Amino acid sequence: EALMSVEDVKRAVISSEIEKKLSEWASSIKAFLKKYDDDKYFAIFKEGELKKLEENRFDILDKIRETGEEMKVLLTLSIGVGAEADDFLTLNEYASSALDLALGRGGDQAVLKRGDKIYFYGGRTQAVEKRTRVKARVIAHALRELIKESSTIFIMGHNFMDFDSLGAAIGMYRACADLGKKAYIILDKSNVAIDELVKKIKATDGYQDLFIKSLEVKNMIDENSLLIVVDTHRPSYLSYPEIVELIDRIVVIDHHRRGKEFIDKALLVYLEPYASSASELVTEILQYIVEKINLKPIEAEALLAGIAVDTKNFTFRTGSRTFEAASFLRKKGADTTSVKQLFQNDLASYIIKATIVKNAEILDNGIAIAISPPAANNLIIAQAADELLTIKGVKASFVLLQRGEDVAISGRSMGDVNVQIILEKLGGGGHLTVAGAQVKKPMEEVLNELKQAIKEYFEEEGEDR
Ligand SMILES: [Mn+2]
Known part of the structure; x- marks a missing residue:
């Protein structure tokens, strides 16, 4: 998946780097390692060596991820291990089901099935803190070029938009505006989750034509139109899936773990499952996309509301970078009391x-x-x-x-x-x-x-x- 998005030359370099890391790892535990598919390996080693792997909590997972970070691609390794069975057939079954479990839980982790016990190593717990900002910068630069080459930019969230989707959309609107481009957020009708904020934005000067109806979009599309999808990557979750068919140049910015269903024709994909929210991702992009972003207080507030809703007020899925993003938004004038008021219920x-x-x-x-x-x-x-x-x-x-x-x-x-x-x-x-x-x-x-x-x-x- 990671390699699909890079050019051939780089792909070869990355592949050989992965293989080098894996064979070093294999020889450190005296394992027989065999590649059996483009991205799959099979290893046999002694039970005694397994203890070492458990002690260092399968640090090969970190090594592979770091290798990816150095080369600006998102690389993760998922491992399934079988142990304590009487025969090889059962061992293989254990290893396969452990691998299924590792992948099912989001990958980037090792699962060990030892008899009927299952142990988990690695995975998302420390990954939040490990992410570097390299990728945000690379994406921001690529996105800037795409926006500059575009006629009009349309921004779309998921069905039944929430603060995160709307906040991220408004952030992207600001990026386009600062790059001198006309951008719209596609929204036919507000909903209870975002009403307060939509009303507030509409009442603020300068946003009278921020929202556009999906029907109007259809008459405005040309070959240089750009569609930015935020907070989802699944076509069936989009608020207006039919528009994806009409626009050829598409960017996806999302923090959900990749599902089977995907907007395949996207030119640029920024999928970062470890980020708290799409708003956090967009806040980082804004810091790199132009020299000094002219983010307005209400826009900063929308982004902060997005982070707040997806993290339950900085409780869940919150990494150091979530606070960094919030700090940036606060500096740009996001008022925490106003954000709190957005969440008030009748x-x-x-x-x-x-x-x-x-x-x-x-x-x-x-x-x-x-x-x-x-x-x-x-x-x-x-x-x-x-x-x-x-x-x-x-x-x-x-x-x-x-x-x-x-x-x-x-x-x-x-x-x-x-x-x-x-x-x-x-x-x-x-x-x-x-x-x-x-x-x-x-x-x-x-x-x-x-x-x-x-x-x-x-x-x-x-x-x-
Ligand atoms: Mn979200």
């Missing part, structure tokens, strides 16, 4: 939220499940799921809402339970701590499937988790 939604919390059932494993009254919406169930996490003993929460023929589910976790894996079983997705799903089935059925998925999840994770 009394009616607060009462619905309280009802959801009151209805919650807390299972033995610390999972809270609640069914929402029909008057709620996506935002309220997400907030209610967050609220459930403030209850002692609750490790993860799921709130279900009947919406027409669909049941919407909002999943949240403190970090021990991977709600992404659970909701993926129901066709949803997201992150370890924040995930969602939409299921076209009756509530009763969805509730049963969810409980089954939770049960399976705990069985799969094993006792070690």
